[in-house]
Amino acid sequence: xxxxxxxxxxxxxxxxxxxxxxxxxxxxxxxxxxxxxxxxxxxxxxxxxxxxxxxxxxxxxxxxxxxxxxxxxxxxxxxxxxxxxxxxxxxxxxxxxxxxxxxxxxxxxxxxxxxxxxxxxxxxxxxxxxxxxxxxxxxxxxxxxxxxxxxxxxxxxxxxxxxxxxxxxxxxxxxxxxxxxxxxxxxxxxxxxxxxxxxxxxxxxxxxxxxxxxxxxxxxxxxxxxxxxxxxxxxxxxxxxxxxxxxxxxxxxxxxxxxxxxxxxxxxxxxxxxxxxxxxxxxxxxxxxxxxxxxxxxxxxxxxxxxxxxxxxxxxxxxxxxxxxxxxxxxxxxxxxxxxxxxxxxxxxxxxxxxxxxxxxxxxxxxxxxxxxxxxxxxxxxxxxxxxxxxxxxxxxxxxxxxxxxxxxxxxxxxxxxxxxxxxxxxxxxxxxxxxxxxxxxxxxxxxxxxxxxxxxxxxxxxxxxxxxxxxxxxxxxxxxxxxxxxxxxxxxxxxxxxxxxxxxxxxxxxxxxxxxxxxxxxxxxxxxxxxxxxxxxxxxxxxxxxxxxxxxxxxxxxxxxxxxxxxxxxxxxxxxxxxxxxxxxxxxxxxxxxxxxxxxxxxxxxxxxxxxxxxxxxxxxxxxxxxxxxxxxxxxxxxxxxxxxxxxxxxxxxxxxxxxxxxxxxxxxxxxxxxxxxxxxxxxxxxxxxxxxxxxxxxxxxxxxxxxxxxxxxxxxxxxxxxxxxxxxxxxxxxxxxxxxxxxxxxxxxxxxxxxxxxxxxxxxxxxxxxxxxxxxxxxxxxx
Numbered sequence: 196x197x198x199x200x201x202x203x204x205x206x207x208x209x210x211x212x213x214x215x216x217x218x219x220x221x222x223x224x225x226x227x228x229x230x231x232x233x234x235x236x237x238x239x240x241x242x243x244x245x246x247x248x249x250x251x252x253x254x255x256x257x258x259x260x261x262x263x264x265x266x267x268x269x270x271x272x273x274x275x276x277x278x279x280x281x282x283x284x285x286x287x288x289x290x291x292x293x294x295x296x297x298x299x300x301x302x303x304x305x306x307x308x309x310x311x312x313x314x315x316x317x318x319x320x321x322x323x324x325x326x327x328x329x330x331x332x333x334x335x336x337x338x339x340x341x342x343x344x345x346x347x348x349x350x351x352x353x354x355x356x357x358x359x360x361x362x363x364x365x366x367x368x369x370x371x372x373x374x375x376x377x378x379x380x381x382x383x384x385x386x387x388x389x390x391x392x393x394x395x396x397x398x399x400x401x402x403x404x405x406x407x408x409x410x411x412x413x414x415x416x417x418x419x420x421x422x423x424x425x426x427x428x429x430x431x432x433x434x435x436x437x438x439x440x441x442x443x444x445x446x447x448x449x450x451x452x453x454x455x456x457x458x459x460x461x462x463x464x465x466x467x468x469x470x471x472x473x474x475x476x477x478x479x480x481x482x483x484x485x486x487x488x489x490x491x492x493x494x495x496x497x498x499x500x501x502x503x504x505x506x507x508x509x510x511x512x513x514x515x516x517x518x519x520x521x522x523x524x525x526x527x528x529x530x531x532x533x534x535x536x537x538x539x540x541x542x543x544x545x546x547x548x549x550x551x552x553x554x555x556x557x558x559x560x561x562x563x564x565x566x567x568x569x570x571x572x573x574x575x576x577x578x579x580x581x582x583x584x585x586x587x588x589x590x591x592x593x594x595x596x597x598x599x600x601x602x603x604x605x606x607x608x609x610x611x612x613x614x615x616x617x618x619x620x621x622x623x624x625x626x627x628x629x630x631x632x633x634x635x636x637x638x639x640x641x642x643x644x645x646x647x648x649x650x651x652x653x654x655x656x657x658x659x660x661x662x663x664x665x666x667x668x669x670x671x672x673x674x675x676x677x678x679x680x681x682x683x684x685x686x687x688x689x690x691x692x693x694x695x696x697x698x699x700x701x702x703x704x705x706x707x708x709x710x711x712x713x714x715x716x717x718x719x720x721x722x723x724x725x726x727x728x729x730x731x732x733x734x735x736x737x738x739x740x741x742x743x744x745x746x747x748x749x750x751x752x753x754x755x756x757x758x759x760x761x762x763x764x765x766x767x768x769x770x771x772x773x774x775x776x777x778x779x780x781x782x783x784x785x786x787x788x789x790x791x792x793x794x795x796x797x798x799x800x801x802x803x804x805x806x807x808x809x810x811x812x813x814x815x816x817x818x819x820x821x822x823x824x825x826x827x828x829x830x831x832x833x834x835x836x837x838x839x840x841x842x843x844x845x846x847x848x849x850x851x852x853x854x855x856x857x858x859x860x861x862x863x864x865x866x867x868x869x870x871x872x873x874x875x876x877x878x879x880x881x882x883x884x885x886x887x888x889x890x891x892x893x894x895x896x897x898x899x900x901x902x903x904x905x906x907x908x909x910x911x912x913x914x915x916x917x918x919x920x921x922x923x924x925x926x927x928x929x930x931x932x933x934x935x936x937x938x939x940x941x942x943x944x945x946x947x948x949x950x951x952x953x954x955x956x957x958x959x960x961x962x963x964x965x966x967x968x969x970x971x972x973x974x975x976x977x978x979x980x
């Protein structure tokens with residue numbers, strides 16, 4: 196790049212620095228919040244990436260490239276989008292305001308186009324890696340898309356996050372030459388200047404994982420100084436200088452800086468800088484490569500040239516570059532004073548009237564911004580898959596069967612569907628066979644970028660690896676599972692191809708991937724995940740493998756629909772409904788649930804259940820009515836007045852339950868009938884949909900000052916306002932709200948302590964889930980009337 200172009204880029208980066216700084220300043224000093232809570236922002240953390248991001252957007256990226264921006268650099272991103280003409284000026288003073296610019300880049304809540312949400316550090320770094328893995332899969336199955344580079348801009352402190360290294364080490368992410376991570380190597384964390392530099396350790400870890408490593412340490416002035424006689428001593432001293440000493444130079448000038456710089460230096464260094472005056476010495480010795488536009492562009496070109504593996508660039512920067520707080524140990528959340536902002540504005544040649552102006556469109560900088568806007572513009576993407584998922588696969592169960600086994604059968608049946616099957620892609624963290632994906636794998640194969648020879652033959656499991664495979668196997672990392680599912684669920688946007696992603700994981704370990712699960716759903720991703728086996732019903736495995744709070748997590752996560760069916764046909768209907776919603780944004784006509792936008796979490800079990808009770812309800816209600824109620828969240832499995840006509844005038848109680856505990860609940864209902872009590876049994880297939888329907892009516896009542904109605908889903912399953920006992924192989928509070936929703940006394944039974952090894956009956960006894968305890972709970976609920 197010639198000097199003219201570099202000068203133009205330098206003008207642009209100075210304007211980006213100003214706008215990013217002023218965006219934070221306006222949020223804190225121009226806007227009255229009225230609540231006394233600090234607005235905050237990160238002027239220093241933004242400044243350190245101004246050069247790298249200016250070089251990317253104004254000289255390097257193509258329209259098909261996708262970038263994750265370091266959370267604290269969001270003001271820089273928005274400043275760049277504004278200069279490119281992609282953001283309205285009205286948003287600039289509205290950082291961290293309702294309806295304004297989000298604190299950190301958000302796919303779903305920011306007004307400008309964000310490729311990857313970032314915020315919880317480490318996740319934004321790994322997301323482009325799994326997006327590239329998704330693109331590799333899409334290209335292999337549906338034809339090559341236009342080439343994209345997947346870029347992550349991350350802070351050096353993010354490399355302390357364990358999920359970073361889980362992602363780097365996973366076999367599913369090897370060989371992704373389209374990936375570039377750019378590490379903002381400013382050697383400061385939130386609390387301090389980092390003592391010591393871990394570059395050698397990190398370089399070794401990346402290289403051991405097969406990555407290409409680039410360091411951009413020095414700018415042109417230092418590089419030229421090193422080439423002069425005696426310059427080697429200067430380089431050796433700067434390399435050897437303690438990080439704390441080097442960082443302290445940024446707050447000094449003149450003789451004070453010279454004294455600090457030479458403290459402890461060899462005599463040769465003092466002799467070398469003796470001829471350099473005080474005004475030149477500071478800019479020379481603090482000339483870092485991360486703030487040299489040409490050096491950064493050269494680094495990007497080096498990464499483009501390496502196509503067989505991911506690249507990582509360590510860009511040496513100073514936190515607070517170009518600002519009076521540069522290098523200050525406490526600058527992470529520091530704000531420039533209004534006087535300092537006034538000085539910075541004047542240095543830019545701006546006034547209060549012109550401070551938010553874009554670049555003059557007739558100037559070289561404005562012309563480049565206009566050209567880059569055109570070069571980076573994208574066509575709209577289509578999210579709908581355009582296929583119809585059947586309402587049911589017609590799965591048959593003539594004997595007791597578990598929901599985990601049914602899940603695997605339904606996937607195999609869907610894989611046989613010519614219209615739907617090619618879009619299914621499954622993944623698991625080394626638990627595919629133990630979560631019943633073996634049938635799907637036998638049918639579709641395992642994905643690998645190149646054909647892999649199989650050295651053993653297993654008649655039960657054909658582990659054939661090729662580019663045609665539709666199962667992506669991961670190492671033992673639940674974080675990677677949810678990161679990959681999140682990117683598979685965004686493939687319509689980031690790779691131009693909608694998919695039907697399905698993942699499986701041991702239910703207790705959903706919690707180990709919870710941060711990435713939340714990240715995916717916050718980003719608007721759509722996928723299915725099955726947590727299986729679940730609860731203390733996994734009795735012999737002991738407390739470490741028995742999930743108790745996952746039902747509550749599924750119920751409470753925004754953007755997630757939690758489902759816990761007990762019977763084969765209900766699972767078939769629910770899974771087909773979920774995939775149908777993902778495929779087209781609209782479910783089959785029989786569903787009572789509104790169109791949902793998010794992920795689906797199935798909590799399943801390995802306990803075989805007799806299917807006769809469900810078939811009896813099916814005969815009583817008919818498929819159309821029963822399916823509508825199953826999908827809506829609950830149905831009456833046993834109507835006591837129809838099952839026991841002689842109890843027409845008896846006291847009535849309702850037993851509500853989900854999943855594996857239904858046999859005990861049915862036995863309790865029979866015992867209660869013998870004691871002259873009519874017990875309806877309600878199978879709750881989705882606590883989530885029931886709860887949301889109840890909340891919608893409550894919120895409507897609150898907002899309109901009217902009496903809330905009972906929603907249809909609750910009204911159909913719980914026709915009587917009578918005492919209720921909830922029974923759940925999960926924490927009891929997950930279903931405890933049913934009493935409030937029904938306006939009736941409630942006794943919740945569940946698992947509120949860690950489990951242990953034993954039989955199902957032994958553990959159910961310990962946690963009051965046997966029929967006798969349920970009967971006693973029903974009597975207690977009746978007594979509370």
